[in-house]
Amino acid sequence: MEKQNISIAILSNNLHHATRDKKNCLQLNVKNVLISDDLEDLLQPIQDDAVQLVLIDSAVKGMDGWKCLRALRKATRSKLLPVVMITTESNQQHVVKAIAAGCNGYIIRPYSITTFERHLQMAIETTGIDEVEMEQLATANELVAQGRFDEALQDFSEIVEEENESLTWFNKGMDYLHHQKYGKAIIAFNKAVALNSMYAEAYKGMAHAYKGKGDVANYQAFLDKSAEILALQDRLAELQELFAEILEANPDAINPYNSLGIDLRKKGDYPGAMHAYTQALALTPKDENLRYNIAKACIFAKDYAQAIAHLEEALTIRDPFPEAAQLLAKLRAKQYDQLASPAKTVAPDAGQASLAMDV
Numbered sequence: 001m002e003k004q005n006i007s008i009a010i011l012s013n014n015l016h017h018a019t020r021d022k023k024n025c026l027q028l029n030v031k032n033v034l035i036s037d038d039l040e041d042l043l044q045p046i047q048d049d050a051v052q053l054v055l056i057d058s059a060v061k062g063m064d065g066w067k068c069l070r071a072l073r074k075a076t077r078s079k080l081l082p083v084v085m086i087t088t089e090s091n092q093q094h095v096v097k098a099i100a101a102g103c104n105g106y107i108i109r110p111y112s113i114t115t116f117e118r119h120l121q122m123a124i125e126t127t128g129i130d131e132v133e134m135e136q137l138a139t140a141n142e143l144v145a146q147g148r149f150d151e152a153l154q155d156f157s158e159i160v161e162e163e164n165e166s167l168t169w170f171n172k173g174m175d176y177l178h179h180q181k182y183g184k185a186i187i188a189f190n191k192a193v194a195l196n197s198m199y200a201e202a203y204k205g206m207a208h209a210y211k212g213k214g215d216v217a218n219y220q221a222f223l224d225k226s227a228e229i230l231a232l233q234d235r236l237a238e239l240q241e242l243f244a245e246i247l248e249a250n251p252d253a254i255n256p257y258n259s260l261g262i263d264l265r266k267k268g269d270y271p272g273a274m275h276a277y278t279q280a281l282a283l284t285p286k287d288e289n290l291r292y293n294i295a296k297a298c299i300f301a302k303d304y305a306q307a308i309a310h311l312e313e314a315l316t317i318r319d320p321f322p323e324a325a326q327l328l329a330k331l332r333a334k335q336y337d338q339l340a341s342p343a344k345t346v347a348p349d350a351g352q353a354s355l356a357m358d359v
Contacts, residue, residue, distance in 0.1 A: 006124075007032040007050055009042045011068055012057030017109070021055055021086060024116050037061040039068050043075055051081075053124060056103075058087040066094065070101040077234065080197045082123040082190075086111070093248060095182050100244030102237060104190050106182065126190035129198045133159055137198070140205050149209040156209065159202040164229075166196040170236050171279060174243055178256055189240065193233065200229040239264075239272065255283045258290055258356065261297065270301040288317040289356065292324050299339050304331055 008025050010033060012018040022033045034051065036042050038061040045051050060068045065087055072083065084105035085098045098106055105123035107115060129137070140155035173188035207222035239260070246259045253259065257280035265273040277294045284290055291314035298307035311328040315321050330338050 006030050006052045007034070007045075008053045008055060009034045009036070009046065009051045010055045010057075011036060011039060011042065011060045011065075012055075013037040013060050014057055017057050017086070021057075024113055025055075027113065028117055028120070039071055039075075043072075046072075046076060046079070046081065053120065054081065054083045055086050056083060058089055065089075066097040066101045066103075069098065069103055073102045073237070077230075080127055080129075080194060082127040084119055084123050092180065092251065096177070096244045096248055099177060099182060099185055099189070100241045102189075102240075104186060106186065122187070123190070126187050127194050129194055129201075133198055137201055137205065140202075140209075144205060144209050144212060147212060149212045152209045153206060156202045156206045160199060160206075164195060164199050166192045166199070166232075166236075169195065170240075173240070174257075174279065177243065177247065180251075192236065196229055196233045196236075200226045200233075203229065235272070239276075255280050255287070255290070257283065258287075258293060261293060262356065265293070265297045265300065268300075270297055273297040274301070286317055288314040288321055288324070291317065292321075292327075295324070295327065299327075299331075304334075304336070307331055 008030050010018050010021050010025075012021070012035070018035045018037075022035060025033045034042060034045060042051065042054075046054070054072065056065045056069050056072075058065045063071070065085055069083055069085065072081075082104040083102065084107060085103045086107045086109060087094065087098075088109045089095075090108045095106060104127050105119040107119050128134070136155055136159055140152045140159075143149070143152035143155065169188050169192035173185045173192060176182070176185035176188055203222050203226035207219050207226065210218035210222060242263060243256065243260050246253065246256045246263070250256070250259070257276045261273045261276035261280060264270075264276055274294070274297055277290065277297060280290055281294075291310045295307040295310040295314070298304070298310065308328065308331050311324045311331070314324045315328070319325075327339070330336075
């Protein structure tokens with residue numbers, strides 16, 4: 001692996017670990033290696049783009065490694081920075097926490113140089129933009145710098161006219177996480193972030209091209225598009241964290257997406273709840289309590305027609321289902337002011353193998 005142009009930062013409170021990791025980095029032709037036991041010491045070079053990859057040990061000064069990773073992600077929100085955990089912790093709880101915090105690779109000590117190289121290479125490749133599209137972004141930005149705005153817009157448009165598949169890869173990552181396929185989950189989440197970042201960069205470039213043309217309205221519109229995508233990235237990171245917490249609390253959950261939907265609905269994130277419930281339906285399409293939960297989210301989103309449809313389906317699956325029948329009657333009578341009720345999660349009726357119900 002040729003890494004002459006790469007600088008790596010190592011965060012560890014264990015000098016023996018840090019020394020070995022540095023030795024292996026240099027063996028892989030890494031240009032420069034920085035070592036510290038304190039995240040604060042390395043934030044500035046990371047912010048200045050002097051570091052292209054970070055390795056984090058099980059623990060650093062004052063905190064666990066996964067907490068350090070979470071703090072690093074919060075401090076570098078806009079950076080597509082590959083971060084690999086190198087840890088002695090191999091149990092499921094630690095792996096899930098690291099993935100939730102945003103790791104791009106997970107190496108367990110002791111490791112071989114082959115394993116070390118493979119994980120670093122994977123982290124770099126899966127967090128990077130496709131080489132063809134990276135070249136197109138660079139060319140388009142250069143055209144903006146040269147004042148050739150129409151040509152730049154053409155190049156940027158070719159990038160964003162393809163469907164942004166970041167959400168598809170994110171959903172794959174959640175599914176892999178649910179099925180404890182941690183390596184695949186990391187790769188899927190990496191691809192989701194990389195795709196989203198590419199679209200944000202393309203829209204930002206388009207904004208600058210329109211600014212050069214003196215088109216203030218489109219300049220602001222495409223800046224907003226870029227900001228929306230970055231906001232989505234933050235939101236997906238929060239969903240990833242919440243989903244991991246649910247799995248940690250109940251690793252044997254039949255359908256953790258249902259719990260995620262309930263949590264998001266209670267927080268007022270109705271689109272997020274609907275997305276989670278859509279994923280849940282793929283796992284347990286014949287669960288009447290899930291249909292009831294979706295109806296509740298639809299009601300709070302004021303999509304009463306969909307709420308009726310899901311309640312009717314719930315009653316098809318199980319009748320009697322008093323809660324669903326009462327809610328359906330209110331909807332049909334358009335008694336919308338009587339629909340809201342305090343949120344609490346209850347277990348399904350005795351003898352039912354259904355999911356938790358949001359009432």
